[in-house]
Amino acid sequence: MKTNYGTRTTQYILTLSLFALLLASCQPAPVAADPGIMMTAAFETAVAQLNTPTETPAPPASETPVPTATIPRTPPALPATYQTSLLKAHDIPREYVTDSCQYLQNKWNANNSVPGTLVMPVMFHGISKDAATSPNQISVQDFKKLMNDLFEFGFQAITMQQMADFMYNNAKIPPRSVLLIVDDRHFAESFNDHFRPYYKEWGWPVINAYIGIDERPDLWAENAALSAEGWVDYQSHGYIHNIPIDNSSTDEFITSEMGGAITSIQKYMNKTPVAYIWPGGGFSKRGAEIGIQLGYKLGFTVNPRGPVMYNWIPQADTVNQSNPMAIPEIPAGNPLMTIPRYWDTDARSQLDTIRGIGDQAMQYAEQNKATELEYYDIVCAPTYGAIPALP
Numbered sequence: 001m002k003t004n005y006g007t008r009t010t011q012y013i014l015t016l017s018l019f020a021l022l023l024a025s026c027q028p029a030p031v032a033a034d035p036g037i038m039m040t041a042a043f044e045t046a047v048a049q050l051n052t053p054t055e056t057p058a059p060p061a062s063e064t065p066v067p068t069a070t071i072p073r074t075p076p077a078l079p080a081t082y083q084t085s086l087l088k089a090h091d092i093p094r095e096y097v098t099d100s101c102q103y104l105q106n107k108w109n110a111n112n113s114v115p116g117t118l119v120m121p122v123m124f125h126g127i128s129k130d131a132a133t134s135p136n137q138i139s140v141q142d143f144k145k146l147m148n149d150l151f152e153f154g155f156q157a158i159t160m161q162q163m164a165d166f167m168y169n170n171a172k173i174p175p176r177s178v179l180l181i182v183d184d185r186h187f188a189e190s191f192n193d194h195f196r197p198y199y200k201e202w203g204w205p206v207i208n209a210y211i212g213i214d215e216r217p218d219l220w221a222e223n224a225a226l227s228a229e230g231w232v233d234y235q236s237h238g239y240i241h242n243i244p245i246d247n248s249s250t251d252e253f254i255t256s257e258m259g260g261a262i263t264s265i266q267k268y269m270n271k272t273p274v275a276y277i278w279p280g281g282g283f284s285k286r287g288a289e290i291g292i293q294l295g296y297k298l299g300f301t302v303n304p305r306g307p308v309m310y311n312w313i314p315q316a317d318t319v320n321q322s323n324p325m326a327i328p329e330i331p332a333g334n335p336l337m338t339i340p341r342y343w344d345t346d347a348r349s350q351l352d353t354i355r356g357i358g359d360q361a362m363q364y365a366e367q368n369k370a371t372e373l374e375y376y377d378i379v380c381a382p383t384y385g386a387i388p389a390l391p
């Protein structure tokens with residue numbers, strides 16, 4: 001029997017379709033999702049994520065800090081040297097400390113002398129029991145009045161070493177100090193009669209400007225005994241003494257005069273003098289230079305210019321009518337070697353003036369204290385350190 005090809009193809013396709021339907025009907029029906037199971041699974045997934053270590057994210061790169069610009073402090077101008085109308089017109093205070101930082105540190109060091117501290121050097125030659133008969137003498141009565149007035153005005157006598165320490169470093173001394181300088185050689189009796197009572201009562205030393213020529217062993221012995229007691233302070237007053245040093249003096253003469261006096265005092269007094277009291281009041285630039293080389297710290301004229309303070313010494317440039325007998329000190333080039341002295345007969349009349357200078361100087365220092373301390377803090381402190389305070 002002959003079969004139709006198209007009909008058989010159609011039957012084959014229908015059979016396959018029926019077979020696919022039968023297979024599909026044999027599969028299980030889909031089950032709806034349980035909400036509780038789904039929530040439990042989500043919770044467990046969240047917990048697992050929390051407990052799974054994660055890599056800490058790197059912090060964002062920080063920007064490099066830009067340093068703040070430091071504005072340099074400008075130091076203030078230092079005040080001018082204290083001036084006063086209480087001095088004569090041509091007697092001008094001179095400074096001698098060249099290092100401003102060292103000066104300010106010494107000035108404001110709480111352990112040193114307070115600003116306004118001054119020294120009044122007084123020159124004696126002879127004390128007469130009766131009325132004075134020469135310009136180089138003062139009567140006993142006037143001498144006692146001077147000493148009592150000094151004490152009443154608050155002055156205290158100091159030694160030459162104290163003077164040197166004060167003038168160089170502002171070392172602490174009484175705010176009103178006096179140097180009692182007796183020129184030339186004297187017997188022990190003179191010191192015992194006139195100055196020992198004040199040493200006993202007030203503890204006041206006296207300085208003797210001693211002539212160094214090596215003669216009169218008896219005189220040396222008397223004075224050496226006083227030196228050993230400690231209250232008569234012997235300093236140099238030349239060797240042969242009778243020829244003042246001036247600009248025409250040779251180096252050999254200057255050295256013999258200044259150096260010879262040191263040798264004699266070392267021999268008899270067992271001490272080295274620190275001051276040279278110029279014989280006859282004569283001095284020179286070369287004399288001041290050689291004196292420093294020999295070890296002297298101070299030199300004293302006979303010029304009555306005024307009191308002195310740390311870094312403040314009245315001097316004159318030229319001979320002038322306000323003080324016509326005084327040799328000008330500025331040409332000598334070193335104020336420390338040409339310190340003025342009051343004459344004993346005139347000293348009492350100057351006490352009010354001297355006290356006024358000290359008071360003015362103290363007030364001037366206080367007015368400028370803040371400026372000077374600011375300058376020191378900016379300019380000096382990085383190298384010199386802080387100004388010492390009281391311990």
